[in-house]
Structure formats: C-alpha cells, structure tokens
Amino acid sequence: MDTMLASELISKLKFKEVENFTDFEVALVTQDTREVVADSIFIAIAGHTVDGHAFVDQALQSGAKLIIAQKPIKVGVPVVYVENTYKAMAILSSAFYNYPSQKLQVIGVTGTNGKTTVTHMIDAIFRDQGQKTGLIGTMYRRIGDEVLKTNNTTPDIITLQRTLAKMATVNVSEVAMEVSSVALIQGRVWGVDFDVAVFTNFSQDHLDYHKTMANYAHAKSLLFAQLGNSYGGKEKVAVFNLDDPMSKKFMQDTPAQVLTYGIDSPAMIRAENIDIHSQGTDFDLVVFKQRYHLHVKTVGLFNVYNLLAAFGAAYVSGIATEDIISALTKFPGVKGRLQLLSHKQVSVIVDYAHTPDGLLNALETINDFAKGKVYCVVGCGGDRDHDKRPKMAQIAVANSDLAVFTSDNPRTEDPQAIIDDMLKGVEAGTAKVIVDRSQAIRWALEQAQPGDVVLIAGKGHEDYQIIGKQKYHFDDVEEVTNYFKQA
Ligand SMILES: CC(=O)N[C@H]1[C@@H](OP(=O)(O)OP(=O)(O)OC[C@H]2O[C@@H](n3ccc(=O)[nH]c3=O)[C@H](O)[C@@H]2O)O[C@H](CO)[C@@H](O)[C@@H]1O[C@H](C)C(=O)N[C@@H](C)C(=O)N[C@H](CCC(=O)O)C(=O)O
Ligand SMILES: Nc1ncnc2c1ncn2[C@@H]1O[C@H](COP(=O)(O)OP(=O)(O)OP(=O)(O)O)[C@@H](O)[C@H]1O
Ligand SMILES: N[C@H](CCC[C@H](N)C(=O)O)C(=O)O
Ligand SMILES: [Mg+2]
Numbered sequence: 001m002d003t004m005l006a007s008e009l010i011s012k013l014k015f016k017e018v019e020n021f022t023d024f025e026v027a028l029v030t031q032d033t034r035e036v037v038a039d040s041i042f043i044a045i046a047g048h049t050v051d052g053h054a055f056v057d058q059a060l061q062s063g064a065k066l067i068i069a070q071k072p073i074k075v076g077v078p079v080v081y082v083e084n085t086y087k088a089m090a091i092l093s094s095a096f097y098n099y100p101s102q103k104l105q106v107i108g109v110t111g112t113n114g115k116t117t118v119t120h121m122i123d124a125i126f127r128d129q130g131q132k133t134g135l136i137g138t139m140y141r142r143i144g145d146e147v148l149k150t151n152n153t154t155p156d157i158i159t160l161q162r163t164l165a166k167m168a169t170v171n172v173s174e175v176a177m178e179v180s181s182v183a184l185i186q187g188r189v190w191g192v193d194f195d196v197a198v199f200t201n202f203s204q205d206h207l208d209y210h211k212t213m214a215n216y217a218h219a220k221s222l223l224f225a226q227l228g229n230s231y232g233g234k235e236k237v238a239v240f241n242l243d244d245p246m247s248k249k250f251m252q253d254t255p256a257q258v259l260t261y262g263i264d265s266p267a268m269i270r271a272e273n274i275d276i277h278s279q280g281t282d283f284d285l286v287v288f289k290q291r292y293h294l295h296v297k298t299v300g301l302f303n304v305y306n307l308l309a310a311f312g313a314a315y316v317s318g319i320a321t322e323d324i325i326s327a328l329t330k331f332p333g334v335k336g337r338l339q340l341l342s343h344k345q346v347s348v349i350v351d352y353a354h355t356p357d358g359l360l361n362a363l364e365t366i367n368d369f370a371k372g373k374v375y376c377v378v379g380c381g382g383d384r385d386h387d388k389r390p391k392m393a394q395i396a397v398a399n400s401d402l403a404v405f406t407s408d409n410p411r412t413e414d415p416q417a418i419i420d421d422m423l424k425g426v427e428a429g430t431a432k433v434i435v436d437r438s439q440a441i442r443w444a445l446e447q448a449q450p451g452d453v454v455l456i457a458g459k460g461h462e463d464y465q466i467i468g469k470q471k472y473h474f475d476d477v478e479e480v481t482n483y484f485k486q487a
Contacts, residue, residue, distance in 0.1 A: 004096060006041065006066055010080050012095045013088055017081040024065050029096045031089055031158060038063035043089045046070070052085075068092070090190035093158040097165035101175075101193040104134070104168055107313050108179040108189070110223045111200025111241075113358045114306045115153070115178040118200055120334045121310030122176040125319060128327035134167040136160070137178035139335070139461055143167050154183030157190060164192075174317065181219035182209055189226070197227045197256070198239040198313050200305070202246040203357035208385045217246060224254035239312035241305060242267040259316055261308035263301075269312055271304045278340075278347075278369040285311070287321055294325060298333050300365035307331075336460025338362065339477065343484040345450035350476045352460025354381065354408070356391040359457055363399035372451030375444045376400035379437065379458055380422060382413035382466075389418065390425025400455070402447070403431040406440035408458045409466040437465065441479045445487070456480070 003025045010016065027039040033055045036042055042059035044052035044067060053071050056064075066078050070085045082088045094101075107122055109115045116138045123142075126133045135142040138153040141163050148163070154177070155163065167175060179189055179197075202217060210216040228236035238254045240247040242262035251258055261269040272291075274283040281299055285292045285308075296307060307328055314324045333339065341348045349366060353359040359378065366374055376396045380389045396403035405422050407415040415435050423431070434440035444454050456476045459465075465474035 009041070009092055009095055010066075010068075012091050013080065013082055015083065019079045019081070021066075021078045021080075026066075026096065029089075029092050029158060031085075031156065033058040033062060036062035036064050038065075040064045041066045041068060041092065043068040043085050043092070044070070044073070045085050045089065086187045087190065090157045090187055093161040094191040097161040099193070100161060100164035100168040101191075104164060104172060105174045105196075105317060106164075106192060106194050107174065107176045107196040107198065107317070108192075108194045108223055109176065109198040109200065109309070109313075110179045110181070110184070110220050111198075112203045112205050112355060113361070114200035114302065114309065115180075116352070117303065117306045117334050117337055118198060118309045118313075119176040119178055121306060121328065121331055122174075122198075122313050124331050125310065125314040125324050125327040126174045126176075126317075128330070129319060129323060131174055132170070132172045134164070134172040134175035135177070136163060136175065143172060144170060152183070152188075153178050153180045154188050157188050160188065160192070176313075179223050181206055181216055184222040185210075185219045189223070192226075193234075194223070194227055194236070195234055196237050196239060196313050196316055197223045197254070198309050199224070199241055199244070199247060199250055200309055201241055201244045201357070203355060204385070204388055204391070205355045206385055207387050208383070217249070220246070221250050221253045224250045224256070227254050227256040237316040239309060239316065241309065243305075259312050261305075261312050263304065263308075269308055269315070271308055274301065274304055276301060276304075276365070276368055285325065287311075287315070290321070292321065292325055294329060296329055297331060299338060299369075300361065302361040302365070303338075334461075336462070336477070338365065339460075341477065341480050341484070343487065346445070346448045347453045348445070348448075348480050349453060349455045350460060350480065351455060351457050352462075353378075353457045354459075356388055356395055359392050360395045360399065362455060362457060363395065366453050366455055367399060370451075370453040372449060372453070373401040374399075375402050375404065375448060375452065375454040377404045377406055377437075377440050377444050377454065377456045379406045379408035380418055381408045381458070382411035382415070382418055384411075386421055389421040390423075393422035393425035393431065396457075397426045397430050402444075404440045404444050405431050405433045406437045407435055407465070407467075408437075409462075409464075410468075411466050412468060415467075437474065438479055441476065442483055445480065445483050 042064040141148040236256040238256040242260040242265040260267040270286040272284045353362040463475045
C-alpha cells in the first residue's frame, strides 16, 4: 500500500481543531490500543463499555503519533479534536485504505433472520461464475479461499475497510456482507459504497440494544437510505421481500431502484407451487412472468425466501437467470442452519434459530416432515434481549412434543435466571429444564426413538459457549456425533 501523510489524511476532516501538529507518514489508523504500532493514528472512541480517551497513554507507549479525540485530553503528541470520533473513524479509515468499496461490487444484506444464509447463497452464485469473492458476516470474513476470524457480524469500520482493501488488492470482484442493525446505528458501514442492498425480513431481536421495535426498524432502514443518491454513476438497486410489511416503509427510504421478491404478493420475482420435503424443496421460480422449475437441497419455506433474495441480488448484478438457477440448485446449505445429522433413524437438526421468528420457522419446517415426535432443545443468550425469552419458550413448547430448556451463551448472567425468564412464557411443568447444555442434548437424544426429530436450536455453527467472560469450546454438532458414536 502507498504510504500516506497524516496531513493528507486529516485534511479529510473538514471541521476540527488541531493542537501541535507535525507531519509524519501514517503506518496505521486504529481505535484499539492493542493494535497500535509505531507511527499510528489512534482514534479515541467513547464506547458502550469503556472510554477510549482513557487509553490514550497506552496508545502513546505503543507508538501512536497523533490522537483523534472528541473530549479534552492532556498528551505530549498532536491532537485533532472533532465533534464525533465515530464519524472521524469512518472518514479516515475509508481514505487511509483508498476507498476500497468503490472498486468492488458490494452487496449488503440486512434483516432479522437469513443474512448469513443469503450472503452464502450470493457468494455461491458468483463463485459458480468463476469469480473471486469476498464474504463478511457472523461466521467469518472470507477473502477468496482465505478465512479470517471475526468478532462481530458486521466488523467495526476500520476492520471493514481494511478487509475490503485486502479484497480489492487480491482481485476480488464481488463482496456479500451482512449488515446488522447495531452496525447501522454505530456507523460501522458509514462511507461504504453499496451497489445492492437486500432486505430479508423483520421481526423481534436485539431489543436490549434498540429498546423499541420502531428504533430497530429505523436502524435497518438506514442501509436503504445509504444506498447511493447520485443517479448516472454506478446503478444502485434495493431488493425487497414484498411479503414483509416493513418493505413498504424501507422502499420509501431509498433513492435506489427497487426489485421485489415474494411468495404471497405480486412481486417481480416469485416462488410458486412450493413442495417442501425432508431432502430438499421443489418450486417454480417466476421471473417477470418467465417460469423455471427448481429442485434445491435446502429445506423450509424460509429458505425459499432466502433463495429468492439471493436470486434478486445476483439478477440485478447482471448474472443470467439460468446461471443463477444452476448455482442455487447445487447450494449445499450453511453450517448450523437446519443441519441434519442422523443415526438409527433418529434425525437431529442443529439450527441457529435464536429469535422467536427463527425458532417458529425452524419448528414449522420440521413439523412438516417429522414422522414421530419432535424434541426441541433451546436456550436464550445472556446479556441479550430479555423480552424474546418467554416468547421463544412459548414457541418451543407449542410446536414440539417436548421442549428442553437449557443454556445458550449465558455470558455474565446467571444461567438459571435466563431459564426463569423463559419459564414465564409457559405453563408450569410443560417444559423440562436441564441447565447444562451438554446434558440437555444428551437427555433429549436418549429419549428419541426411530422416526423422532431432535431440534437443537440457538448456536448453529458456534464452536464455543460463553459463560461469564470466558469462552469455552462447545459445539452442538460435536455433542451429537460423540453421542452417536457410543449409542
Ligand atoms: C454493544 C456493542 O455493540 N459493542 C461493540 C462496540 O464495543 P464497545 O462500544 O463496548 O467498545 P468498548 O469496549 O467500550 O471500547 C471503546 C473503545 O476503547 C478501545 N479500547 C478498549 C480497551 C483497550 O484496552 N484499548 C482500547 O483501545 C476499543 O477499541 C474501542 O475503540 O464496538 C466493538 C468494536 O466495533 C464491538 O466489537 C462491540 O461489539 C460487541 C462485542 C457486541 O457484543 N456487539 C453486539 C451487540 C453486536 O454488535 N451485534 C451485531 C449483531 C449480531 C447479529 O444479530 O447478527 C453484530 O454486528 O455483531
Ligand atoms: N428468511 C428467514 N426467515 C425466518 N427465519 C430464518 C430465515 N432464514 C433463516 N432463518 C432462521 O434463522 C436462523 C439464523 O439464520 P441466519 O444465520 O441465516 O440469520 P442471520 O440473519 O445471519 O442471523 P444473525 O442475526 O445471528 O446474524 C436459521 O438457523 C433459521 O432457523
Ligand atoms: N448475533 C446474535 C447471535 C445470537 C446467538 C446466540 N447463540 C446468543 O448467543 O444469543 C447476537 O449476538 O445477538
Ligand atoms: Mg448472521
């Protein structure tokens, strides 16, 4: 990468106060003292947990030569004061990495459920075309075949710009990324030049953060509002699920052209004659009145919606309908999303459903093909939306023969207290409680007879459990396969 002078970078900040400035070549722009190297610019962020302004001394010790701050600090190096360091971070990181999103086709996917699935489907379509792709989301950041770990579904803006820059350097052409509501509020995608924005659906989650459904909806709308406002340049398109009432609102918030998909509404891209079975789904895809028959490996009505969303994103990116269909037909599914494991005619499904709507969809899908009893092992994450707990519990009890309430990631909460919140949603004695997740899974597997289905919900691909502030190795799939080995 070409080096950049600090003066050149901070010239991008229009309104600022500069103290004791001397120029230097910038090695790194970061908000995290743990990343600072010699000749870094450190941006102090007043976060939700701690205040980065209190870490400035550490940044200096590690070699920071310039501090960007929004509160008065006393240091022996130059300081640039701005109104909002989050905004400064977005502007500086974008400039430092030379506006990488402008060199890439960036497709952002937002919605309560389905983001990881849809981004993987989009990625599979472009890969099938022989393109080098980038993927950013809950499970990882992937640059071509290189897999990088991630802390958040949508990374902080510096990590994001750095990742996009690396993608551009190694000739990635398309990037599919999950854009979470929290990220939209925190400005983690400010300045990202999205070409396509996709909406999956809207239901309850993250009320711990957003407080009200209206705030949560507003957060999601920001992606569509951000979708380019200068016509005549790159064509921008918003892809909406017309069956979700929230689409109508978001359509009004976007200056972009709109493509719609749906099943029940008269959308431009539709699925008809849907036949869901345990090994896959058959349906007719109707693209502006042209009809194609598809047989796909994914199951569940919600996955038909995900396929339509991915189809829409690829279609507006110029891929031929037949090529998109060919790729979607081969799509194997995503780890931990309705992942089927079987042993002696007992079916176990590991699924990442961690919202009321996600859990209901997973259980309805399973009930459509289960021949015997349905067991549901489920917990709710600690330090997250409390309000969804009784709702998920009620859905588990109402849509299974036996629900087992257990721990998800308790984080800093008391695991029993989380389960007590769940129990408020059901009648006494209607659910079995086993706090230890491993024991709960084992117990359900012991009960299951041939023909029965056990859904293990909430953690999907996760290979850890967070108890307190500690991350322990834990993998639902591994728990099941270990049990099967000795059963
Ligand atoms: C509540 C929340 O959103 N927190 C995010 C936020 O952290 P924060 O505001 O608490 O930051 P902080 O820990 O107070 O630190 C403040 C500043 O001090 C700096 N610092 C801190 C310590 C230190 O030693 N040195 C130092 O420089 C930090 O780098 C930071 O710049 O900024 C961090 C960096 O971007 C995120 O990793 C972190 O996500 C935490 C892990 C989190 O749990 N977030 C969840 C709510 C979240 O964002 N989820 C969404 C949606 C998931 C989905 O449904 O798909 C996501 O996109 O992941
Ligand atoms: N279109 C959909 N509508 C409703 N539920 C869905 C849909 N797609 C997936 N789900 C359910 O939600 C779970 C999570 O799916 P996925 O990981 O794709 O969503 P996500 O939006 O990425 O979630 P996160 O918010 O954690 O990033 C799945 O395991 C499934 O149970
Ligand atoms: N991205 C979601 C994932 C929840 C997964 C569930 N296993 C939990 O820990 O609550 C969140 O951070 O809220
Ligand atoms: Mg996700």
